[in-house]
Amino acid sequence: MLGRTASSLFWMSRYMERAENMARLTEAGFRMTLTNGEGHGEEWRSTLQSAGVMDGYVKKHGDRFATATVVDFLLFDADNPSSVRSCLSTARNNARFVRTKITRDMWEAMNSTWLSFEEVKPTEVSHPRLPEFLDWVRERTALFRGALLGTILRDDTYYFSQLGAFIERADNTARIMDVKYFILLPINQPVGGDIDTLQWEMILRAVSAHRAYRHVFDEQYRAASVAEFLILRPEMPRSLRFCYDWLSTSVEGLATHYGERSPSADVIAETRAMLRDSDMQAIFRQGLHEFLCEFVARNNQVTAALSRDYHFG
Amino acid sequence: MHQSQASSGSAVRSFDEMSGLDGNVRRPYAELAAWLDRQPKGLLKRKQQEADTIFRRLGITFSVYGEANALERLIPFDLVPRIISAAEWRHLERGIEQRVRALNAFLYDIYHRQEIIRAGRIPAELIYRNAAYQPAMIGFEPPLSIYSHIIGIDIVRIGENQFYVLEDNLRTPSGVSYMLENREAMMHLFPELFAHHRIAPVSDYPSLLRRTLAAVAPAACTGDPTIVVMTPGIYNSAFFEHSFLADQMGVELVEGQDLYIDGGYLYMRTTRGRQRVDIIYRRIDDDFLDPLTFRPDSTLGVPGLVDLYRAGRVTIVNAPGTGIADDKAIYAYMPEIIRFYTGQRPILENVPTYRCGIAEEREHVLAHLCDLVVKEVHGSGGYGMLIGPAATRREIETFRRKIEERPDNYIAQPTLALSTCPAFTSAGLAPRHVDLRPFVLVSDRVRLVPGGLTRVALKKGSLVVNSSQGGGTKDTWVLRD
Structure with missing residues (x-):
């Protein structure tokens, strides 16, 4: 396989994952504005921060956070490289390059999503239609994932796509937590207050885990539990631990497939061991923010190691 | 897809391939015509929608200007097949084979002893003053002495x-993927039609292409050659075809950035290190192939590739410099070229062509501008063209001045009444003008799949079959005896 083919598979999956995450984040942010009534600014500010697109937003729209403007920026703006539109377009361009390496089901799921997306007029996705539209985006990304898991050969094509998807997911979960915890929580609000609880609920909603949380913890939202759920719990499919279990399976699968283990497998194993051996007390002692920063840096190193080992070019 | 024939059919009566000139259904179309008569109203319309969905889903689109944000468009597909009888195809096949042998012999000659110029059959300046002539190819001996393998x-x-x-x-002709996909779509949409006809299959084109390429492995290659298809990238209008052919042949699709030269050999970067490459089926133009030999600002190619090619370490297909033989100025000399290299009369006719650089021919052209099609010698895609019968007086006068200023730059041809075939239009079945592009493979032997790409001018009365100007495509059936 060409190095660039591997790279395209990796980024194709990464951007599909990001499109889904953007839709979830937007949904969570929108819900917050409905719940809070006044003072939308803060919800959207934190949503933009979680999405990692605050600088781009402020540059284009200044310091005003009207719902319609933010939603348009998050979903449709081609100048925002992480908007749902940009993600779907980048994912599809990568898929076009590997068109013949992926299955027809995957291509059709991807391509028909893009063709339908292009027909959507952003002005028509106003408040009443926004949840419906976001559901549609989630359905389409789920369709793509389903087509992938259901039809793709378990060879290097599969492994590179999984590596991309789960590095993106881990990055997304870590950033959402960091923004919420570090920026919002400590200021002015009593821990355990209404706003605090709402913030935690929003985090969980952004990763579609607010109901799962109750099943696992059977209690109201607490910072330590939410953090544990999203960092350490191996059964939570968006937790950092889960992502690294999956990355580890993928990179070891690749090693078996190629008959040769690469240094990137060690990079992944190291972070996985760190997550496995941590407990929440140790993480809080280190400082959650410091812990998450270190994690994001490690996660980026995995991408760098993979592209070095497998000649992403 | 470029190139076009255009003229106005207004005054000329066209030959219809289904009903001839007298309205009686011609034999190759007998079954189809009867079948069409039997179909309930609305069926074709439904099938047309189904076909559009198939093509769009598969992503068989082309982008109009090759820009990042250009809209991807579907080339319209017309449901009614174009049918060629076995006897007609034999004639075409013989003519095409003769022509491609002559063209390759001509290319060999102009890059070697230039007998045809010494013999005074074509003027030397036609070669030397032509930008498509590649000095890098002079005296070089390509494998099997073939220059243009895919025509x-x-x-x-x-x-x-x-x-x-x-x-x-003879450079990088496109459209073969449409030939193959159109057939797939037709078999899916109308299986019963295939049961009623004996249609020669086209599906082995990819394996013939692979055999054609493998037969011109470079001298340095021992064992099974590694073949790649080289594309300028996903924004190229024919990208779908590039990836389609690579997949169908089971070879890698590469861009220039995937290739590099080390120690006198060409390699591609793979996830498991480097792999030697022996044969490149390139779908990028000469100019972009190698910045050290051609355009220095090109980032699409591989620096040093042409040196490697000349050293017999890699084969480039088609060879650089083949464009000299498909120039419109050279076209006028094709009957002469065929006679010179084969000693035979041309089996397929050339369209009579007036060269404006020659005084008497220019006089004739200037006196008959209203009836003629005038083309720029180096133009393509239907640009820089005058269609006399359809032009305004002002357009004609503009062209008169252009021809007088740079006579060498123009040729003229009579307006041809292209044949028509029935096409499915919003008003039902109606005759539309068509052309045909068969695809020929040349290496150890000449290989030709029975059929080709039929392009159809879907606008009523139009003779412009270009996809950029409302042209579509049809499945092309060659019947067996």
Whole structure:
């Protein structure tokens, strides 16, 4: 396989994952504005921060956070490289390059999503239609994932796509937590207050885990539990631990497939061991923010190691 | 897809391939015509929608200007097949084979001893002053002495037995993926039609292409050659075809950035290190192939590739410099070229062509501008063209001045009444003008799949079959005896 083919598979999956995450984040942010009534600014500010697109937003729209403007920026703006539109377009361009390496089901799921997306007029996705539209985006990304898991050969094509998807997911979960915890929580609000609880609920909603949380913890939202759920719990499919279990399976699968283990497998194993051996007390002692920063840096190193080992070019 | 034939059919009566000139259904179309009569109203419309969905889903689109944000468009597909009888195809096949042998012999000659110039059959300046002539190729001996391995010959029909070659495409002809996908779509949409006809299959084109390429492995290659298809990238209008062919042949699709030269050999970067490459089927133009030999600002190619090619370490298909033979100025000399290298009369006719650089021919052209089609010698895609019968007086006067200023830059041809075939239009079945591009493969032997790409001008009365100007495509059936 060409190095660039591997790279395209990796980024194709990464951007599909990001499109889904953007839709979830937007949904969570929108819900917050409905719940809070006044003072939308803060919800959207934190949503933009979680999405990692605050600088781009402020540059284009200044310091005003009207719902319609933010939603348009998050979903449709081609100048925002992480908007749902940009993600779907980048994912599809990568898929076009590997068109013949992926299955027809995957291509059709991807391509028909893009063709339908292009027909959507952003002005028509106003408040009443926004949840419906976001559901549609989630359905389409789920369709793509389903087509992938259901039809793709378990060879290097599969492994590179999984590596991309789960590095993106881990990055997304870590950033959402960091923004919420570090920026919002400590200021002015009593821990355990209404706003605090709402913030935690929003985090969980952004990763579609607010109901799962109750099943696992059977209690109201607490910072330590939410953090544990999203960092350490191996059964939570968006937790950092889960992502690294999956990355580890993928990179070891690749090693078996190629008959040769690469240094990137060690990079992944190291972070996985760190997550496995941590407990929440140790993480809080280190400082959650410091812990998450270190994690994001490690996660980026995995991408760098993979592209070095497998000649992403 | 470039190139076009255009003229106005207003005054000229066209030969219809289904009903001839007298309205009686011609034999190759008998079954189809009867079948069409039997179909309930609305069926074709439904099938047309189904076909559009198939093509769009598969992503068989082309982008109009090759820009990042250009809209991807579907080339319209017409449901009614174009049918060629076995006897007609044999004639075309013989003519095409003769022509591609002559063209390759001509290329060999002009990059070696230039006998044809010494013999005074074509003027030397036609070669030397032509930008497509590649000095890097002079004296070089390509494998099997073949220059153009993959050729598209554009053919038009104007009567029962009258076929003309409109243009030769010896650089990177496109459209073969449409030929293959159109057939797939038709078999999916109308299986019963295939049961009622004996249609020669086209599906082995990819394996013939692979054999054609493998037969011209470079001298340095021992064992099974590694073949790649080289594309300028996903924004190229024919990208779908590039990836389609690579997949169908089971070879890698590469861009220039995937290739590099080390120690006198060409390699591609793979996830498991480097792999030697022996044969490149390149779909990028000469100019972009190698910045050290051609355009220095090109980032699409591989620095040093042409040196490697000349050293017999890699084969480039088609060879650089083949464009000299499909130039419109050279086209006028094709009958002469065929006679010179084969010693035979041309089997397929050329469209009579007036060269404006020659005084008497120019006089004739200037006196008959209203009846003629005038083309720029180096133009393509239907640009820089005058269609006399359809032009305004002002357009004609503009062209008169252009021809007078740079006579060498223009040729002129009579307006041809291209044949028509029935097409499915919003008003039902109606005759529309067509051309034909069969695809020829040349290496250890000449290989030709029975059929080709039929392009159809879907606008009523139009003779412009270009996809950029409302042209579509049809499945092309060659019947077996």
